[in-house]
Amino acid sequence: MGANVMTTGTNEDCLPKGKIPVIRVPARPADQNPGGSIFGGWIMSYVDIAGSIPALDRVRGPVVTRAVDSFEFKKPVFVGDLISCYADIVSEGRTSMKVKVVVFAERMRKGEISCIKVTEATLTYVAIDENRRPKTFS
Numbered sequence: 608m609g610a611n612v613m614t615t616g617t618n619e620d621c622l623p624k625g626k627i628p629v630i631r632v633p634a635r636p637a638d639q640n641p642g643g644s645i646f647g648g649w650i651m652s653y654v655d656i657a658g659s660i661p662a663l664d665r666v667r668g669p670v671v672t673r674a675v676d677s678f679e680f681k682k683p684v685f686v687g688d689l690i691s692c693y694a695d696i697v698s699e700g701r702t703s704m705k706v707k708v709v710v711f712a713e714r715m716r717k718g719e720i721s722c723i724k725v726t727e728a729t730l731t732y733v734a735i736d737e738n739r740r741p742k743t744f745s
Contacts, residue, residue, distance in 0.1 A: 622711055622722060628691035629660045634712075636686050644683035650690070650710065651678065654728050657692035658706040662732035665696060665704065666744045673703060673731040682725045688712040690725070702741040703733045 622628070630653055640646040655672055662670045684690060691711050698705045710726035736742040 622691055622713075623693060623709075626693050629657045629694050630690075630692040632690050632692075634684050634686055634688045634690065639686055644685055645688070647680060650680070650684060650726055651675075653690065653692055654678070654708045654710060654726060655730065657694045657710075658708045658728070658730040659732060661694050661696050662704055662706055662734075665699075666734040666742075668742070668744070669735050670732040671735055671739075673733045676705065676729040676731055678726070678728040680726055682712070682723050684712050684725050685714070688714050697729065699745055701743050701745060703731055705729055705731050 632653055634645045634649075638645045638649045655675075659670055659672070689712070691713065692708055693711075694706050694708045696704050697707045706729070708726075708728045708730065709724060712723050712725045714721045714723065734742045734744040
C-alpha cells in the first residue's frame with residue numbers, strides 16, 4: 608500500500624498488513640477543535656502513549672518520554688474516525704530508544720471505509736530506575 612492509503616471495503620483492506628495496532632481509539636465530539644477537526648493535542652497524547660508501549664515491552668520497566676524528534680500531521684481527523692496507532696522501535700542506545708509511530712484513520716461514510724495515514728512521529732524514550740535516573744537496558 609502507498610504512503611497515504613485510501614481504499615474502500617473492510618478495515619483489514621486499508622490498514623498495514625501483518626501489523627497489530629498498539630492503540631485504537633474513536634474520535635468523539637469532545638475531541639474536536641473550533642475548526643471542525645480533531646484537536647492536535649488529542650492525537651499527540653495517543654501517539655506518546657502508543658510509542659511508549661514497545662519501549663515498555665523492550666525495557667520491561669518504566670520509561671519516560673525524552674523528546675519528540677519529529678511530528679507531522681499529514682491529514683485531519685474528524686469526529687467518528689477510528690484511529691489506529693502503530694509503533695515500532697527503530698533504534699536503541701544504552702538507556703534510550705527511538706520509536707516511530709504511524710497513525711491511520713478509518714473513516715466510515717455511506718457504508719464504505721476509507722483509510723488515511725494522518726500522522727507520523729518519532730519519539731525518544733529513556734529507561735529509568737527507581738530514582739528516576741537513566742538505566743541501562745541493553
